[in-house]
Amino acid sequence: MKKTILALTLTASFSAFATTPVAGDDLPFFNAERQAVQHGAIIKDISGQSQAALAQFMATQPLGEFSEPVLKAAQHAVENNRKIAPEYVAMMEASAKIRGIDVAELFASVSQVDYSVNQAVKSSMLAEQDVEEIKGCTSIAFNNGIVGQTNDLSLATSLTDHTTVVKTDNSIFVVADGAHFQGMGKHVGIVINFMGAPAGSDGIDSKNLVTVDAIFAAATQAKSVDAFLKTIKDVHTIIPFNFTLADDQGNHAAVEITVEDGVKAIQYSDRGSVHANHSAAFKQDFLAQHSAIEANTAFFSTFAREAAAANFLDYSPELTVDSMQWLFSQRPINMTKYKGKDFVTVEAMIFDTVEGCAYVSGDNPNFAGYSKVCFD
16 A cells, blocks of 8 residues: 555656746746746856947847837937947947947837837726736845846747846946846946836937936946936936946935936835835825735736835845845746736846846746856
């Protein structure tokens, strides 16, 4: 009898794990496991080389499509971008010349996905339906120069096998749509949160419009969080965004940019700053009309993710790269496709401005791990 029970147990166990789930499967929320699409990240080291070498490499990166309204907005943003990140815009112009296109097309490629997702969110809100698609993240900054995020997107369209990190003499950054995204310089690290329609009007027609890649570039060249805030004090973005930052002097902030309120820096506590995919005003209004579980179901656990990050700041005995990696492995911050919700963690990144090192996963870090790259 004992042998029979044991045999049945082993057979059942083997059957349960005989087929490893693949990226598109629905996975148990609290016990998700699948094959990684990409382990770590591709590292492109251009340190010691010229801006021309960086432009040449960026010209090889894939671009997204864009619509006429977004292209017109990007054309308007070019000179505004130059005001906050002149060296970056010069590099992008060189990259566009290599591609044989106008630089505005590069900036439009950066902006289109956010604008399109925001239009879908606006339609869902008007129809009083659950949001079907959103770009999201949970970001957190510590008071010791460490900042990071999980990058949460549609699994079907956003999980790739080519997450790439570029290292130059004075910056380390993730590439997306042929442009500068999350990253760090010698003093400041920066990550992003989509807020979109729930946080206010879009800024596509703003005279002070800049594109998000120029904001990232401006931050990585800044000497401090305060210096960065002075640089961007009058800008608007194509939709409402939050940028979470930390610097090597211990400063940190979650910086919301909306048409209604302009640039607003928020700190959760002395220990750090946190943010997810909503403004404080939207959270207050939405939770006044819906239960917490209804609200989180409608907006991909945005309130729960922010609360979990804030709780970590309140109680964690240490604030380190290791502890942030642990946080990014936990539900609800680490997202997995669940009951048809096609919204998962597809990357995670951590920037330590004091040690001068970045840690980037090319897939959900629970399955893929991190690549480490540091300034020399």
